[in-house]
Amino acid sequence: MTQLIISRLQFAVTTSYHFLFVPLTLGLGVLVALMETWYVRTGNETYKKMTKFWGKLFLINFAMGVVTGLVQEFQFGMNWSEYSRFVGDIFGAPLAVEALLAFFLESTFLGVWVFGWDRLPKKVHLLSIWLVAISSNLSALWILIANSFMQEPVGYALRHGRAEMTSFLALVTNPHVFYQFPHTVLSGFVTAAFFVMGISAYHLIKKNHLDVFRRSFHMAVVFGIISTFGVAGIGHLQGMYLVKVQPMKMAAAEAHWETENPAGLLVFASIDEQGHKNTSQLEIPGMLSFLSYDRFTGEVKGINELQAADVQQYGPGNYIPPVTSLFWSFRIMLAAGMWLVVMSLLGLYFYKSKRLEQKTWFLKLLLFTIPIPYIANTSGWYMAEVGRQPWIVYGLQKVDAAVSTSVPAASMLIALIGFALIYSILAIADVYLLVKFIKQGPEEASPEALNHEMKGASLWT
Amino acid sequence: MDLNSLWFILIAVLFVGFFFLEGFDFGVGILLPILGKNDVDRRQIINTIGPHWDGNEVWMITAGGAIFAAFPNWYATLFSGFFLALFLVLVALIIRGVAFEFRSSHSSAGWRTSWDWAIFTGSILSAILWGVAVANLIKGVPIDAKMQYVGTFFDLLSPYTIIGGLTTLFVFVFHGALFLSLKTTGKMAEKAAKTARSVGLLAIVIVLIMAGCTYFQTGLFSSLGAGITLLSSGITLVLANVLLRSQKVKAAFVLNGLTILLFTVAMFWGLFPHVMISSLNPNWSLTIYNASSSPYTLKIMTIVAFTMVPIVLLYQGWTYWVFRKRVTEKDLHY
Structure with missing residues (x-):
């Protein structure tokens, strides 16, 4: 019983934490790729500055996403070994495909992108950020195929005391995926759009690098309005679908x-x-x-x-x-979503009517809207995962039958506290760095600038 | 050959890739405070693996995913059984991973030293723990009739498994030193080669001890092929040292890479057809049959793997070609 509670807590902590970084990666990758595309097409240095500034923030966030993702790959075996035995025949496949198809691509080409500015032709360099952006979204697809099986098992048969895959095609074309994937990915786009709008707003108030932040704002608001309406629309369809299946x-x-x-x-x-x-x-x-x-x-x-x-x-x-917490998490998500719809509409309106920079109150409001998509994302996933209780796999296996029986509760507690502690320290470092680079603005944030700064600095041992 | 054996081999291949690539990453990370006496040095060291370490680490993640997909019972028993050890590995990899990105993002000395220690600690812990894990696999651990690990964390630590950990540690540090020597210029390249010369000897000693203990403590040598492969890894290691002494660093690196390959192959070969050996009762061991996925899943995954792995090898190989130039003090990104 204790093992169950600790394992559920650990999963909640590690997964919610991981998903603080993932949505921004999903959306910001695409935005940075778009910025570099504009740079390559026009040769305008402003777009290069934008690419590097947002790219640096992307990298810091990406690193956190990667390392917290490591835990995800292994904790099913660590804490949920009986689940792993029961559905491994099905659930392991999308995870392995995710690694083979997406993780290799994104990590390899991110390295190419970071280190390749001076070594690669512009178009090859551009291709590498697109590969990163596409593969991180591909990774979302495969993990959501896995999650969709937990929400709505398809393409399986119960044999040999476990669920065995009978159709890979059914697994990947699970109707659940068609709602979950766009809803999740688009909310990642929304997160990135408001991240860029909020930070641009900050610099527009301060009148820093107006060229960079006007263009950034423009891209983000268009990107934001499309994805906010997309999330809302898909969300409605998903709700109707869930009434039928869950x-x-x-x-x-x-x-x-x-x-x-x-x-x-x-x-x-x-x-x-x-x-x-x-x-x-x-x-x-x-x-x-x-x-x-x-x-x-x-x-x-x-x-x-x-x-x-x-x-x-x-x-x-x-x-x-648990009805109360689901009821409120759903409402928090909806309220956050409506707020974002209003903000993106206002943003577009002020931008198009060229009054954005006079509306200081609105710019400030945008800055404080940065956390809202994160709240929506977390409460949305809370609803999806807690709403499936008591099942771990809907209708097939209950959570209490899924937990590892051979691991002592004390070990689990050490891991829970350990992860929570390390994640907290990293969160502080992460926010500290993000704020630092955000305040510094475009030029200082680029890797070359950092090199110049370091060359003159004194050495230390 | 059946698909179960094929997947056993594929997972061995993933581990070979992981140990070969992350081997030098870990080695470089361990050498960071030892060879990097000032910030420029350290940045030069980190930049040799800068574009690659993340892609290299995916070999481990993929190995984890592949074990899950092909042998769910292995995945379940191994990771729940080695719970705390795996927790430590994850912590090590987490702090090491962010450190690469974070250290260069702020120029205060205290900040950088802290993250350098994170890189060092993360690297050395991972290098040792993976050796301990492999040694436990080949030696056998207490597993009951229901495929559940019934030992404790400390049952994983025995003289033999610690020697296993030291083996991967020294072989990886040797690997890292050779890699550094190949990827840097001037003083750093010389210092790295000098370190490689002494660490290389230590690696020979520890591999010999490991091979000896393996003979007495495990059933690995009951398979002639595995035994010969393990001994060959000792021979290539000696050759790597000889070549290094005649200034052939690149050849030494290749030979030590071969050592890692042969060592890993020997371990998997010795294990075959088991995936985890029960020290309580041989009948309770996990094998490629009782731990595996259904034939259908194995078939699907085989198609996926045979399409994707060659493509991954191609583009990862391409990145090493793009960044083939040695890292000088002039091109530091991290």
Whole structure:
């Protein structure tokens, strides 16, 4: 039991932490690649400055993503060995493909990109950042194929006491992937767009390098508006899909206890999880039916009916995930998302009407909006993963049957505390460096500038 | 040959790639504070592996993923069994990985020294622990009838496995010194070659001890091929030392690379067809059959591997060609 709690905590810590860095990598890689593309096409040095400035921030963030990703590759075996035995025949494959297809490509060509500025023809250098950007998104695809299997198992048969793959094609074309992948990748793009907009806003307020940050802002706001609307649109489709395939997750996220037709959407609810009801709530009539089916009528099954059905299908047990935290994490994600939609619309409007730089309040607001996508990302994943409880693989294996039995709880505790400690120290160093380079602005951030600075510096032993 | 054996070989290949490539990365990292007496030196040292270390590390990640995909029970037993050891490896690789990126990003001496220590500690821990892990695989560990590791962390540490750790340590440091000598110019290249000459001798001694202990402590020599391969790795190591003394650094590097290859092959060969040996009861050992994925998954993964691995080799090889020039004090990025 202790092992289970510690392992779940460790997975939550290491994975949430890893996913602080991944979204920015997904989006910023593409943005930096676009900047360099403009540089190569126009020869305009401003774009080169942009590429190097944002590229440096990309590298610091990328390093954190890589090292925290290491843990991800091994902790299934360490803490979840029984899960690994049960689904390894299926789950291991996308992980191995991810490494072969994506990790090699991105790490190798990132090295080429960083060290190749003076050694490669411009176009080959440009190709290398595109390969990095594409392969990090490819990596997202493969890990989401793996995660989608946990959400909605397909292409398998239960044989020899485990789940065995019967169709690789079914695994990679899991319908779940078609919602999860664009939703995740586009939210990465949103994260990067607001990162670039926020930092550009900071420098526009300070009137530093106006050419660099106006262009950066322009690229980011266009990129941002497309991806913000993309995330929202896909998110709606995904919600409708989840009502069909993971009704319990959606019902819990809506604190929707009883089956209703038409069903109302709760803006606010005071939830009594023990009593399986809400003690007070604010409801928009018919709206949950609309979100589920795109029309204002239609039956949406409630938690209590779903629980009874699950007991019938899977045997006695509690199949209700933690309702209160799901309800609020879903609302936090939605609120953050709406905030981002508004901000990107305003950003585009002010930019196009050439009033952006006069709107200091808006620029400041943009700076403080940088964390919002991170909050949305984390609460979104919280909903996806916690909403699957008590299952680790939906309908096939429960979390408590998945944890390693042979590892002493004390060892697990050492690892949990160790990872948490190291991650905290690294977070401080990471933020410190990011802030330093952000404040320095474009010129000082480039590697050459660093070399000049060091050449004159005194040596030390 | 069946797919199970093929995947065993493929995983051996991934480990050969990992030990060969990360071997010199670890070696270079360990030599950083020893050969780098000032910041320019240290940056020169780090820049020799700068473009490559991350790509090299992916060999290990891929080996992990491949074990998961092809032999889930091996993945489960190994990583849950070696829990704390693996935790230490991960910590080592984490601090080492960020250190490369972080150290150059700030010029205060305290900052840089801290990250240099992170690189050194991360490298030396990884180099030793992987040797300990391999030695445990070949020696056998307590595994019960249900494929569960029933020992503790300290059961993984025995004189034999520690010698295993020292073997990889010295061979990797030798490898790193040779690599540094090849990739730098002037004084640094000379210093690295000088270090290689002394570390090379130590490596011979420790490999001989390791081979001797392997004969008495494990069943490796019951396979004639594995035994001969292990002994050959000793011979190539001696040859590497001889070549180094006649100023043929490049040939010495190749020969030591061959040592790593032969050593790794010998270990896997000695293990075959087991993947983890139970010291409690030979019948409880994990083999390429009872630990494997289904034939279908193995088939799919074979197709993937045979398409992707050659492509990876091609473009990684290309990067070594792009950055073939020696690193001088003039071209420092990190």
